[in-house]
Amino acid sequence: MSRIQACVFLMLSACLSDVVHGQSVSEKIPADPQAVIVKLFGAGVGNLDSYGTGVLVSKAGHVITVANHLVSTGFLTAVTLDGRRFSAETIATSTEFDLALLKLKTDGDEEFPFMDPALAKDVAPGTPILAYSNMFRVAVGNEPVSVVHGVISASIPLEATQGRWKFPVKSPVWLIDAITNNSGAAGGLLTDESGAPIGLIGREIRQASSRTWVNYAVPMTVLKPVIAGMLEGRKLETRPRDADLTAMLTDQEMTTRYGLTLLPSVIERTPAYVDAVVPESPAGRAGFRRGDLILLIGDSVITSVTDVQKRMAEYRPGQKMSFTVDRDKELIALDLTAGQGGNGR
Amino acid sequence: MRIRWAILGVLILQCIPAGAQQSLSERERARVETIQRISPSVVCVMSSSGDGGGSGVLISADGLCISNYHVTSGSGNFMKCGLNDGRVYDAVIMGIDPTGDVALIQLLGRTDFSFARAGNSDFVKTGDEVMALGNPFLLASDFSPTVTYGIVSGVHRYQYPANTFLEYTDCIQIDASINPGNSGGPLFDISGTWIGINGRASFEKRGRVNSGAAYAISVNQVLRFVDHLRAGLIVDHGRTEFTVETSDADEVRISQVSELSEAWRRGLRPGAVLLSFAGRQLTSANEFQNILGTFPEGTRLPFSWRDDGGVHSATVRLGPLHSFQKAPELPAERRPPRPDQEQPDSGETPAVAEDELPEEIRKLFVEKDGFCNFYFNEQQRLKRIKPLRVRTESVGSPEATWKVRFEMEGTTPAVTGELAIGPKTIGMKLGDTAWLQQVGDPKAEEEPPGMAGLLIAMNQLRRLFSADTAAFGEITAFGSTVHLPLARELQILLSREGIRTGRWYFEEEEVLPVALDLEYETGIDEVRLVFENWKDWSGVVFPERIGIVNSTTEEISWLRVSDAVRQD
Numbered sequence: 001m002s003r004i005q006a007c008v009f010l011m012l013s014a015c016l017s018d019v020v021h022g023q024s025v026s027e028k029i030p031a032d033p034q035a036v037i038v039k040l041f042g043a044g045v046g047n048l049d050s051y052g053t054g055v056l057v058s059k060a061g062h063v064i065t066v067a068n069h070l071v072s073t074g075f076l077t078a079v080t081l082d083g084r085r086f087s088a089e090t091i092a093t094s095t096e097f098d099l100a101l102l103k104l105k106t107d108g109d110e111e112f113p114f115m116d117p118a119l120a121k122d123v124a125p126g127t128p129i130l131a132y133s134n135m136f137r138v139a140v141g142n143e144p145v146s147v148v149h150g151v152i153s154a155s156i157p158l159e160a161t162q163g164r165w166k167f168p169v170k171s172p173v174w175l176i177d178a179i180t181n182n183s184g185a186a187g188g189l190l191t192d193e194s195g196a197p198i199g200l201i202g203r204e205i206r207q208a209s210s211r212t213w214v215n216y217a218v219p220m221t222v223l224k225p226v227i228a229g230m231l232e233g234r235k236l237e238t239r240p241r242d243a244d245l246t247a248m249l250t251d252q253e254m255t256t257r258y259g260l261t262l263l264p265s266v267i268e269r270t271p272a273y274v275d276a277v278v279p280e281s282p283a284g285r286a287g288f289r290r291g292d293l294i295l296l297i298g299d300s301v302i303t304s305v306t307d308v309q310k311r312m313a314e315y316r317p318g319q320k321m322s323f324t325v326d327r328d329k330e331l332i333a334l335d336l337t338a339g340q341g342g343n344g345r
Numbered sequence: 346m347r348i349r350w351a352i353l354g355v356l357i358l359q360c361i362p363a364g365a366q367q368s369l370s371e372r373e374r375a376r377v378e379t380i381q382r383i384s385p386s387v388v389c390v391m392s393s394s395g396d397g398g399g400s401g402v403l404i405s406a407d408g409l410c411i412s413n414y415h416v417t418s419g420s421g422n423f424m425k426c427g428l429n430d431g432r433v434y435d436a437v438i439m440g441i442d443p444t445g446d447v448a449l450i451q452l453l454g455r456t457d458f459s460f461a462r463a464g465n466s467d468f469v470k471t472g473d474e475v476m477a478l479g480n481p482f483l484l485a486s487d488f489s490p491t492v493t494y495g496i497v498s499g500v501h502r503y504q505y506p507a508n509t510f511l512e513y514t515d516c517i518q519i520d521a522s523i524n525p526g527n528s529g530g531p532l533f534d535i536s537g538t539w540i541g542i543n544g545r546a547s548f549e550k551r552g553r554v555n556s557g558a559a560y561a562i563s564v565n566q567v568l569r570f571v572d573h574l575r576a577g578l579i580v581d582h583g584r585t586e587f588t589v590e591t592s593d594a595d596e597v598r599i600s601q602v603s604e605l606s607e608a609w610r611r612g613l614r615p616g617a618v619l620l621s622f623a624g625r626q627l628t629s630a631n632e633f634q635n636i637l638g639t640f641p642e643g644t645r646l647p648f649s650w651r652d653d654g655g656v657h658s659a660t661v662r663l664g665p666l667h668s669f670q671k672a673p674e675l676p677a678e679r680r681p682p683r684p685d686q687e688q689p690d691s692g693e694t695p696a697v698a699e700d701e702l703p704e705e706i707r708k709l710f711v712e713k714d715g716f717c718n719f720y721f722n723e724q725q726r727l728k729r730i731k732p733l734r735v736r737t738e739s740v741g742s743p744e745a746t747w748k749v750r751f752e753m754e755g756t757t758p759a760v761t762g763e764l765a766i767g768p769k770t771i772g773m774k775l776g777d778t779a780w781l782q783q784v785g786d787p788k789a790e791e792e793p794p795g796m797a798g799l800l801i802a803m804n805q806l807r808r809l810f811s812a813d814t815a816a817f818g819e820i821t822a823f824g825s826t827v828h829l830p831l832a833r834e835l836q837i838l839l840s841r842e843g844i845r846t847g848r849w850y851f852e853e854e855e856v857l858p859v860a861l862d863l864e865y866e867t868g869i870d871e872v873r874l875v876f877e878n879w880k881d882w883s884g885v886v887f888p889e890r891i892g893i894v895n896s897t898t899e900e901i902s903w904l905r906v907s908d909a910v911r912q913d
Contacts, residue, residue: 136547141629146498148520179557
């Protein structure tokens with residue numbers, strides 16, 4: 001039997017008998033990593049996916065995932081290995097660690113299998129790994145997620161971007177020699193061959209200077225105290241630290257606060273087209289529609305997505321923002337009230 | 346790059362206990378040997394003009410080769426195939442399964458090709474090590490296959506048709522690199538057993554290159570279609586005449602049932618819970634779709650369901666899904682890759698137009714609507730029909746009437762009857778009751794109750810034995826299937842005469858049929874007969890026992906023949 005097979009076999013057999021594994025591997029390691037993975041489904045934004053992955057970290061149904069667009073748009077559904085569906089709410093997010101903590105809504109005192117972040121293992125480059133994720137949404141319902149094998153290539157600080165967004169984690173991350181970071185893979189689990197958690201699979205992003213796609217995971221040892229803090233309900237730093245992001249709303253904030261998503265700001269002068277409007281959100285109720293081109297906010301002329309993000313950050317909560325949009329060659333006036341924390345500092 | 350790998354290698358070795366190092370090198374040697382052993386079965390498939398291309402795998406010594414439909418569809422009826430001996434062989438298309446994205450071609454010129462041994466893909470598990478062999482990016486000019494390695498990332502995967510009719514059901518997901526040109530090539534397990542055909546990958550924003558998520562058609566599905574493909578058919582996939590949905594309680598619920606269907610007659614109604622299909626337990630509608638997609642049209646499959654009356658089981662025959670009359674077109678992005686456009690044509694592979702091929706190769710393709718290559722169907726049909734005609738020649742006299750006396754087994758006192766199978770009429774007497782049917786105009790209401798269809802079936806049997814080629818509108822080879830309730834894999838001849846479709850089942854090496862399923866009228870159950878112990882009676886070739894399958898219970902009741910004579 002091959003080592004990978006042996007490993008998967010051990011994971012499965014441990015599932016059947018706790019005794020088998022007692023001596024060599026901690027009993028607390030989830031018998032089958034598949035059992036602690038949830039498939040996440042939510043709202044897609046532009047070319048970003050409407051699905052993702054999460055890892056159960058408490059018996060009560062807390063789930064960690066990447067703090068990406070999926071989390072910020074809300075309306076998340078999580079599907080467990082046995083095919084049950086739960087709606088999930090965001091409890092805490094950490095921009096600094098690109099991490100979000102969700103809680104599955106349950107009727108009563110349901111108990112979930114979970115991965116204890118305290119078991120996070122530090123490994124060296126060269127360590128063989130298995131990556132579990134809902135990439136490409138291949139698995140649905142009660143199907144197990146995809147497993148990819150590979151090796152840790154390096155531990156390095158990562159400089160990477162996604163549109164205007166910059167990868168915020170300052171600690172070194174694991175670089176992986178397999179294509180782990182696919183659509184929907186963010187929030188998946190990286191384990192060693194014994195099933196011990198070693199990282200949380202990150203986003204589908206490109207390295208800043210070479211523009212190549214990077215396959216990375218944030219080490220679980222780095223996330224361990226952050227998760228612990230979130231589970232204890234400690235206040236966390238959630239504002240982006242990056243100086244040039246402070247004077248403007250982020251894409252995530254636009255979506256969370258107003259339900260308004262513009263085209264991803266990939267070039268400096270990306271026209272301010274509305275890409276998506278969450279129904280029943282403030283933007284939805286104000287009458288925004290997909291395809292609207294924002295021309296004015298108040299008296300300010302808007303020429304790009306960035307203009308919108310900057311201008312909207314200038315309003316204080318409760319203030320009325322008057323938009324003028326072009327919809328099929330017709331000018332339409334729409335009003336939106338600045339929301340909580342609308343002042344971008 | 347090389348240094349990094351060296352460092353990784355050292356690190357990996359350091360992670361492994363000393364005792365394991367020996368086994369690691371042994372494993373490597375075993376892997377190298379396995380690759381050497383299986384490589385000769387891997388085929389580089391090109392169009393006859395040498396452009397385009399994909400992969401394939403030899404499955405028999407006489408050159409049968411499985412590939413993807415999307416590889417062969419752009420190649421015309423003849424193609425060029427390269428093997429790792431560096432030689433190029435002519436090949437001809439045999440059969441296609443457009444929905445399943447499978448094609449069968451035959452390499453010509455040898456009868457001692459190396460071929461792959463198929464395993465049982467139902468035993469493949471997530472985590473198994475696998476190797477994909479093929480010709481990605483059309484790299485190898487000497488046709489030695491490229492090998493990529495990975496693990497099984499998931500099993501029983503379903504991949505939607507996505508803008509085409511190509512549907513991947515119950516497939517094997519792998520993380521071995523699959524790139525354009527790998528299509529049609531084999532997936533092997535680590536011991537070199539053939540388990541799938543690599544055909545599809547999740548391509549997205551990074552372009553049409555490996556993404557770590559590729560899909561192989563399971564070898565078990567391929568093998569269910571291979572005899573159909575050998576018969577030169579455009580093989581169709583099946584559909585049921587009921588639809589299902591996953592209920593909130595995670596059960597598979599019947600949503601609609603056609604009232605003219607077999608399933609309806611068995612008692613299946615909307616709201617019932619489908620428990621199993623084709624022998625597999627179900628937990629989702631997706632799973633049902635997954636299983637359904639792995640069977641050819643016409644397959645009879647068992648299923649079970651639960652309703653207010655309890656748990657029931659029965660069988661249904663799958664109807665046709667697409668009924669393609671010609672090979673369907675594929676969208677451009679599904680076509681095989683072409684060699685680098687910027688490279689001038691090196692002329693290494695001579696471009697040969699089909700009409701330049703030698704006659705003995707050209708004659709291997711015959712076009713006919715409804716068939717991929719009618720030549721092979723004709724071959725298969727004659728292989729069956731010729732010995733059958735020789736065997737029944739003595740009874741072929743068009744004017745003869747067969748008189749058959751029988752007794753119904755299991756009846757006390759024994760019920761006896763008589764059949765008169767003639768050129769103009771078929772008659773039956775059972776006890777005091779008699780039925781008579783015109784051969785040219787049989788009517789369902791003229792059939793004896795409890796044995797409905799028996800007279801029409803005898804009419805068809807007489808036609809099968811007749812030397813008159815016009816006895817059926819059409820008689821064709823139709824591959825093989827697992828017959829129910831016999832539960833044996835049998836070869837099929839398909840006959841059509843008016844609205845009547847007969848499936849004649851044969852053991853591979855036997856001349857006379859072992860069973861007949863005859864659809865003779867819409868909305869009425871088929872008559873399903875089993876024949877045992879064919880015997881030469883007085884001028885009549887007739888079985889000693891005829892079994893009549895009860896479609897409600899799937900049980901067989903038997904007629905025992907006591908005498909059969911020919912009256913000219």
